[in-house]
Amino acid sequence: MKCYTDAKTYDGKIPSVVTIGTFDGVHIGHKKIIERLIESAKRNELESIVLTFFPHPRMVLQQDSDIKLINTIDERIQILEKTGLDTLVIHPFTKEFSRLTAGEYVQQMLIDCLNVGHVIIGYDHRFGRNRNSNITDLASYGIQNGFTVEEISKQDIDDVAVSSTKIREALSDGDVSKANKYLGYNFMLTGKVVKGKELGRKLNYPTANLDIKESYKLIPKNGVYIVQSLIDGRTYFGMMNIGTNPTVNGTKQTIETHFFDASFNLYDKKIQIEMLKRVRDEKKFDSIEDLQEAMQQDEDFSRDYINSLV
Ligand SMILES: Cc1cc2nc3c(=O)[nH]c(=O)nc-3n(C[C@H](O)[C@H](O)[C@H](O)COP(=O)(O)O)c2cc1C
Numbered sequence: 367m368k369c370y371t372d373a374k375t376y377d378g379k380i381p382s383v384v385t386i387g388t389f390d391g392v393h394i395g396h397k398k399i400i401e402r403l404i405e406s407a408k409r410n411e412l413e414s415i416v417l418t419f420f421p422h423p424r425m426v427l428q429q430d431s432d433i434k435l436i437n438t439i440d441e442r443i444q445i446l447e448k449t450g451l452d453t454l455v456i457h458p459f460t461k462e463f464s465r466l467t468a469g470e471y472v473q474q475m476l477i478d479c480l481n482v483g484h485v486i487i488g489y490d491h492r493f494g495r496n497r498n499s500n501i502t503d504l505a506s507y508g509i510q511n512g513f514t515v516e517e518i519s520k521q522d523i524d525d526v527a528v529s530s531t532k533i534r535e536a537l538s539d540g541d542v543s544k545a546n547k548y549l550g551y552n553f554m555l556t557g558k559v560v561k562g563k564e565l566g567r568k569l570n571y572p573t574a575n576l577d578i579k580e581s582y583k584l585i586p587k588n589g590v591y592i593v594q595s596l597i598d599g600r601t602y603f604g605m606m607n608i609g610t611n612p613t614v615n616g617t618k619q620t621i622e623t624h625f626f627d628a629s630f631n632l633y634d635k636k637i638q639i640e641m642l643k644r645v646r647d648e649k650k651f652d653s654i655e656d657l658q659e660a661m662q663q664d665e666d667f668s669r670d671y672i673n674s675l676v
């Protein structure tokens with residue numbers, strides 16, 4: 367997959383089939399659209415392009431917006447890479463860009479930059495300044511400029527019964543199993559391992575503390591989860607706690623994972639952790655001993671679950 371961070375730098379010679387959207391999560395509904403796109407491109411010997419924008423329009427247009435996304439932009443690239451798409455264009459969404467009229471947008475982006483031959487788009491897609499234009503307008507631009515427009519119907523979208531909003535809600539409720547079912551892969555967190563209070567090793571449960579630089583990344587509800595991670599070519603299972611560590615009077619949210627049957631130095635390492643299942647809420651225990659006992663129970667429960675997977 368070729369990846370461009372500005373539509374102006376795209377230099378494809380053959381006409382393209384384009385779909386446009388945020389595709390947050392790249393869930394099973396998105397995948398269906400992308401499959402249709404790739405299929406159409408192959409059939410007509412065209413280039414398949416996903417046009418997406420970054421930052422998310424709401425991050426740019428609403429200063430106080432606290433929008434949280436299922437994927438960081440790097441994770442989105444990573445997942446789209448696996449779909450077999452020819453080209454991903456991540457165009458910068460700026461205030462200036464948002465002021466383009468629909469006509470300017472179609473001319474500059476779709477025609478001049480992407481050499482569009484065909485567009486596959488959701489029935490409710492809106493574009494141009496103030497999102498003034500819709501799919502009927504796009505079809506008229508197509509007639510005038512020699513490209514065709516194919517609608518993904520409401521029925522097609524409703525049939526999948528999946529949406530980025532539903533996945534965000536599931537994650538905010540801690541229901542990673544449901545989110546994973548909708549995503550078609552395991553929800554993941556990507557970041558760098560940083561130093562914590564160095565308490566974990568004293569509890570016999572060293573925990574790698576994950577620092578995620580993207581403040582817009584959605585973090586699931588506080589609590590304990592079963593996780594897995596591919597580190598240096600090997601899969602490690604583990605248990606993760608997301609929370610403030612109230613038992614040791616913590617206040618800041620941390621994301622920490624103890625990996626089973628592993629002993630390694632992970633400081634400063636970039637790792638990606640897949641979340642598999644929620645275990646319980648985070649609690650304030652009366653003593654460190656009670657916390658240790660709960661962690662032992664978490665370990666037993668997690669190991670049983672992991673053994674049941676194979
Ligand atoms: C599986 C797991 C479950 C945890 N559950 C709780 C909990 O319910 N309440 C709590 O206060 N801390 C909990 N913790 C965090 C501990 O309080 C402890 O501070 C932490 O593991 C050590 O932090 P450090 O990495 O900064 O040294 C949990 C940690 C793990 C790995």
Ligand SMILES: Nc1ncnc2c1ncn2[C@@H]1O[C@H](COP(=O)(O)OP(=O)(O)O)[C@@H](O)[C@H]1O
Nearest residue numbers: 561562563564566567572573625628630631632
């Ligand atoms: N099985 C393991 N799971 C997680 N981290 C481990 C493990 N074994 C060793 N480590 C190392 O120990 C560190 C965590 O130890 P800990 O005492 O909890 O310190 P900190 O508070 O700095 O996280 C991890 O960052 C990692 O480098």
